[in-house]
Amino acid sequence: MKKLLALFVILLLAGCGASDSCFKSTGEIVTRQIDVSQTPFTKISVFPGIELIVSEGSDYSLSIQSGENIIDDVSVKIEGDMLTLKDDSGCNLVRSYNRTKVFVTAPNLEELYSNTNKDIISDGVLHFPILRLFSMDFFDGVGTGDFHIQVDNNQLVVESNHVSGFYLSGQTNQALYNFYDGIGRLEAENLIADDIQIFQRGSNDMILHAVTSLSGAIYSTGNVICKSQPATVNVNRHWSGRVIYDF
Structure with missing residues (x-):
């Protein structure tokens, strides 16, 4: 039984690709501002692990709320008129879920694409x-x-x-x-x-x-x-x- 358990752990870690990623905790919840004021967009695509909150305002702004140990893994990319949000934290054995939120304010949006298991919500x-x-x-x-x-x-x-x-x-x-x-x-x-x-x-x-x-x-x-x-x-x-x- 011990040999089987050890084999299971080895296979699990191999599947994760890196033990640091698998066992990295979320950490304290922090907020980070990302400057998007000079790169306007009208479309947003959201990928797994991220909840999106959208509001209307005169300027473009974006903030990420996540754990201090994984916030660097949240990817924000603007290509053309598309803003893409991804959580690249990978394997997760010990972290809690529902911890990453992205808040976006824009004067106009035309399309919202859900590729996420979290909600997309309007604030106002x-x-x-x-x-x-x-x-x-x-x-x-x-x-x-x-x-x-x-x-x-x-x-x-x-x-x-x-x-x-x-x-x-x-x-x-x-x-x-x-x-x-x-x-x-x-x-x-x-x-x-x-x-x-x-x-x-x-x-x-x-x-x-x-x-x-x-x-x-x-x-x-x-x-x-x-x-x-x-x-x-x-x-x-x-x-x-x-x-x-x-x-």
């Missing part, structure tokens, strides 16, 4: 004219964390084919909800949208609030639960999912 109301939220299983993988976003804008777009939940509130002129696959859930009864267009091929429900019009198509078992009675409804059913009015 976002007035970005067009905001697109992505949880799509392509290229660099897909996140399992949820979106908690409040807006007052012209258009909000959701693109999903996995498991993320979208918890939306505020108001928008137009909402586009596209669920191409998966069990992701839309909780947007508190997002008042004048016009809503849907593509529903997921197996979970969409809950929404349309004022003037609701249109689109249902291709799966997921229902579309409408918390209002829009003046115009044009939703084509191609499978068992249906529009349910609940108000």
